[in-house]
Amino acid sequence: MNTLVIIAIVSLIAIGFYCLIITRNILKIIVALQVLVKGAMIAMILAGKLTDQMELAQSMAITIIVADTIVAVIGLAMSIQLREKTGTCDIHSISKLKR
Amino acid sequence: MPLVYFLVVAALIYSAHKATRVKGLLNAALWLAGTSCLTSILVYILGSPGLAVIELSVGAGLVTVLFVFAISIIGDEKITSDVFVPHWLAISISVVSFGMLAYLLIAQHMPSVQSETTSPIFSDLFWEGRKIDIYLQGALFISGILGILLLIAPAVSKRIKEGKNK
Numbered sequence: 001m002n003t004l005v006i007i008a009i010v011s012l013i014a015i016g017f018y019c020l021i022i023t024r025n026i027l028k029i030i031v032a033l034q035v036l037v038k039g040a041m042i043a044m045i046l047a048g049k050l051t052d053q054m055e056l057a058q059s060m061a062i063t064i065i066v067a068d069t070i071v072a073v074i075g076l077a078m079s080i081q082l083r084e085k086t087g088t089c090d091i092h093s094i095s096k097l098k099r
Numbered sequence: 100m101p102l103v104y105f106l107v108v109a110a111l112i113y114s115a116h117k118a119t120r121v122k123g124l125l126n127a128a129l130w131l132a133g134t135s136c137l138t139s140i141l142v143y144i145l146g147s148p149g150l151a152v153i154e155l156s157v158g159a160g161l162v163t164v165l166f167v168f169a170i171s172i173i174g175d176e177k178i179t180s181d182v183f184v185p186h187w188l189a190i191s192i193s194v195v196s197f198g199m200l201a202y203l204l205i206a207q208h209m210p211s212v213q214s215e216t217t218s219p220i221f222s223d224l225f226w227e228g229r230k231i232d233i234y235l236q237g238a239l240f241i242s243g244i245l246g247i248l249l250l251i252a253p254a255v256s257k258r259i260k261e262g263k264n265k
């Protein structure tokens with residue numbers, strides 16, 4: 001069963017990484033980051049289970065969830081600002097925000 | 100039990116794949132919510148129900164609401180096919196690197212280390228043992244609130260302007 005969970009972890013991280021490489025839309029980049037972080041969180045839980053330190057793993061995973069949510073919120077805010085200022089969600093145009 | 104694991108893992112991978120590959124942004128947000136639900140189920144099966152509830156409420160609830168809110172402001176535009184690198188190269192990099200990682204993890208056999216000390220209670224560990232992380236989470240919450248204000252500000256100011264014009 002641990003093998004199945006490892007497959008899920010690696011698949012989630014690979015899918016997130018793949019989407020992160022190919023996409024240019026900032027909202028899709030946030031989706032990719034979310035998927036990637038979910039894989040990392042499951043890895044943390046599995047590591048806690050295997051080393052019999054579930055409580056430590058849970059507290060670390062809560063920190064991961066909080067950080068992930070804040071990253072999503074700030075990314076969404078940036079996407080709105082990007083759309084307002086440049087009319088597109090292309091990550092290439094993010095440098096235009098400083099002008 | 101292995102069948103449940105298999106079904107959840109298969110659905111999780113499919114849902115994550117759809118979230119990253121589907122064209123519409125709203126569809127991607129909904130598939131991401133499904134991924135969060137399945138992640139929380141997997142976390143629950145792994146023996147951490149408290150964390151599963153947090154993941155379900157935050158990942159599938161709060162983040163999805165924020166996504167839908169942001170998409171309603173900027174519009175559900177279709178994703179363009181222009182990419183940084185070719186698809187075949189991205190797939191090759193992902194499959195080779197993470198395939199090697201999976202092989203190493205599975206072939207080397209995951210360690211099953213049993214700690215000698217007794218495991219502390221979760222609340223003691225969280226509130227007493229990891230105070231710096233709590234402060235960090237407080238700072239993160241404040242930046243999140245500022246982010247939400249930034250998220251809402253353009254739409255609200257636009258509506259105020261529209262109201263004044265009327």
